Each structure stands twice: as structure tokens, then as C-alpha cells.
Amino acid sequence: xxxxxxxxxxxxxxxxxxxxxxxxxxxxxxxxxxxxxxxxxxxxxxxxxxxxxxxxxxxxxxxxxxxxxxxxxxxxxxxxxxxxxxxxxxxxxxxxxxxxxxxxxxxxxxxxxxxxxxxxxxxxxxxxxxxxxxxxxxxxxxxxxxxxxxxxxxxxxxxxxxxxxxxxxxxxxxxxxxxxxxxxxxxxxxxxxxxxxxxxxxxxxxxxxxxxxxxxxxxxxxxxxxxxxxxxxxxxxxxxxxxxxxxxxxxxxxxxxxxxxxxxxxxxxxxxxxxxxxxxxxxxxxxx
Numbered sequence: 001x002x003x004x005x006x007x008x009x010x011x012x013x014x015x016x017x018x019x020x021x022x023x024x025x026x027x028x029x030x031x032x033x034x035x036x037x038x039x040x041x042x043x044x045x046x047x048x049x050x051x052x053x054x055x056x057x058x059x060x061x062x063x064x065x066x067x068x069x070x071x072x073x074x075x076x077x078x079x080x081x082x083x084x085x086x087x088x089x090x091x092x093x094x095x096x097x098x099x100x101x102x103x104x105x106x107x108x109x110x111x112x113x114x115x116x117x118x119x120x121x122x123x124x125x126x127x128x129x130x131x132x133x134x135x136x137x138x139x140x141x142x143x144x145x146x147x148x149x150x151x152x153x154x155x156x157x158x159x160x161x162x163x164x165x166x167x168x169x170x171x172x173x174x175x176x177x178x179x180x181x182x183x184x185x186x187x188x189x190x191x192x193x194x195x196x197x198x199x200x201x202x203x204x205x206x207x208x209x210x211x212x213x214x215x216x217x218x219x220x221x222x223x224x225x226x227x228x229x230x231x232x233x234x235x236x237x238x239x240x241x242x243x244x245x246x247x248x249x250x251x252x253x254x255x256x257x258x259x260x261x262x263x264x265x266x267x268x269x270x271x272x273x274x275x276x277x278x279x280x281x282x283x284x285x286x287x288x
Contacts, residue, residue, distance in 0.1 A: 024049040025056065025132040027148045030110070035157055035196075037252075040115040042152050044081075045108040046099070046132075054134040054143060056099035061129040061147070063092040065115065068125040078118040079128070081111055090130075101137040113150060120250035123156045123197040159194040160201070160283040167260045167279065182233075183270070184261040188220050191244075191258065191281060195251040200286040203242040207278045212271045213264045217279075219245060223254040233261070246286055 030043040048054060058081060064073040080087040083098045090096055099109065115121055128150045134143045167185045193199060203217060216233040222245060229245040236242070245256045260279070264270045 024144055025054075025134045025146045026108075027111075027132060027146075027150075028108075033152045033154055035121070035154055037194075038116070038119060040121045040152060040154055042113045044111040044113055044150075046111055047108040048134060048144075052134075052143070053101055053137060054099075055097055055101060055137050057095040057097045057133045057135065058090065059095045059131040059133065060090050060092050061131055062127075065126050065128045065152075067122070068127065072122050072124065072126075074115060074118055074121070074126070078115055080114040080116065082114055083109075083111055087114060087116075095133060113152065115152075120194075120196050120252050121154050122249040123154050126152045126154065154196065156197045156285055157195070158197070158199060158283050158285070160281060161192045162281075163190045163192055163255075167258070169260065169262050182216065182261040182263045184259050188257040188259050190255050193247065193251050193254045193256070193283060195247070195249060195283065195285075197249045198247070198286040199249070199251055200246050200284055200288075201244040201256060202282050202284070203236070203244055204280040204282050205236055205238055205240045205242065207280060208236060208238050209277055211262065211275045211277050213262045213268075215277070216261045216263070217242065217244075218259055219256050220259045221257045223256075225251065225254050226256060229256060236260075244281065 026047045026049060028045045030045050032042075034041040034043075046056065060076055060079075064075055065079050066073045076090050076092055079090050081090065081096075081098050082088070088096050088098050098111065129147060130150055131145055131147050133145045135141065136143050167189050168187075169183055169185055191201065193201065208215075215236040217236055218231060218233045219229040222229045226245050226247045228247075230243065234242055244258070247254055262270060
């Protein structure tokens with residue numbers, strides 16, 4: 001009985017001694033994820049529970065920054081920690097020192113987690129488990145370690161822009177009295193798309209007014225990354241949503257060229273006049 005009691009006391013003493021001489025490194029977030037066209041950043045704060053002076057190093061426990069659904073894996077060669085002086089490269093299962101002989105003194109230090117030179121990062125939640133190590137700068141002994149799940153949330157960002165001339169249709173003398181003749185736009189306007197999520201481009205005809213005849217729309221060309229587009233002519237009628245094209249993320253300046261044409265209603269000639277009709281294109285996330 002005495003032997004068992006002595007053993008328990010030694011274990012308790014050893015546990016207390018170890019805890020008293022270890023430093024717990026604390027990392028936390030500051031603000032939301034910052035998304036730029038070719039980079040993603042998130043500000044971090046780092047501190048220790050005892051405010052001591054340490055060399056701080058980090059070791060990625062995963063070989064990539066991965067989206068929660070597993071669809072995107074960003075290699076570590078594009079992932080960095082900035083210590084306000086330089087970008088520190090991260091290597092899988094290897095320590096990289098980010099702070100040298102840093103005196104915490106009870107005040108958190110600023111860091112920035114970066115994904116750069118990768119291109120457009122698709123929207124989603126990304127995770128990278130890292131181990132943080134505090135080393136005594138004098139004795140070079142490990143004072144403590146902790147594990148932190150570094151998470152970045154990339155929101156949906158989409159842009160659509162119109163390049164080229166407006167979709168003008170001019171009816172000349174040779175066409176004025178033609179029946180059953182579809183007259184197209186003089187040029188094919190181009191819509192450029194930037195999207196970090198799967199996207200769908202639609203035409204909203206809610207505000208499409210009365211015109212010279214029946215109007216039709218189709219696409220005439222698109223960038224190779226556009227996986228689906230409207231190739232057959234579709235009649236434009238009010239209060240209808242027409243799917244023009246679809247594509248996958250990331251879309252970086254993908255384009256779709258459109259053609260609009262007019263034909264006399266019911267086979268009649270096209271009515272004379274100057275008509276202005278609104279074509280409202282809508283870019284949204286494709287959840288299908």
C-alpha cells in the first residue's frame with residue numbers, strides 16, 4: 001500500500017513540474033479573410049501564456065491547404081507566414097522559424113497568413129493544421145508546443161464586364177421590306193467573367209420593352225473554359241430568364257460573345273423607328 005502511494009505522488013509531482021516549465025503558444029485570428037485577384041490573406045495574432053522571450057517556429061502537419069469538401073488542394077509552395085518583415089515559406093512536416101528571440105511581454109505579435117502566386121482561389125473554407133513551437137533562445141531547448149487549425153474562409157466574389165460596342169442592329173434599305181429575314185447585330189459584344197465559384201450567366205428580360213419585331217439571342221463564341229453556352233437562337237420574350245452560359249471556378253477573364261438579331265413579327269416587315277431595349281445580364285453562383 002505504501003509503495004503504491006509513493007508512486008502516485010511521484011507521478012503527480014512530475015506532472016506539475018513539467019507544466020510549470022512549459023510555455024503555451026497562443027495563436028488567434030484578427031479580422032476576416034482578405035481576398036485579392038491573385039492572393040488571399042488573413043491577419044493573425046500570436047502570444048505566449050507566460051510572456052517570455054522565445055524563438056517561434058511553425059510546422060505544417062498537412063501537405064496542402066485544403067478546402068473542407070476536398071475539391072481544392074493548394075500546395076504549400078504557395079503558402080506563407082509574414083512576420084511583418086518577410087514572407088516565410090512553409091514546408092510539410094518541417095519547422096520554419098517565423099520569430100527570433102521575440103519577447104512577448106504579454107503583448108500579442110502580428111502575423112499574416114498568405115496564399116500568393118497561386119492565382120484565383122476558389123470560394124470555400126480552407127484548413128491547414130500547424131504545430132507551433134517555442135524555443136528558449138539561450139539554451140535552444142523546446143519550451144512548449146501547441147497545435148493550431150489555421151482556417152481561411154474565402155467568400156464568393158464575382159465580376160462581369162462588357163467589352164466592345166453595344167448590340168446595335170441597323171436596318172438598311174435592302175432589309176427594310178424583307179420578310180422572314182433575321183438581321184443580326186453589326187458586331188458581337190463580349191461579356192468578360194471573373195468568378196471564384198462555379199458560375200451561371202443569364203439574361204433577365206424583365207425590363208425588355210417593345211421592339212421593331214421578334215428578337216433572338218445566341219452565343220457565337222466563348223473561351224475554352226466555358227463548359228456550356230447557348231448555341232441555338234432563343235426568342236427573347238418579357239419576364240423570362242434565359243441561360244446564356246455556365247462555367248467552373250476559377251474563372252479569370254473568361255468571355256462569351258453574343259449575337260442579338262431581329263425579325264419581323266408574324267412574317268411581317270420590320271417596323272420603322274429607333275428602338276432601345278435593355279438586355280440585363282446576371283452573373284450568379286451555379287449551385288446545380
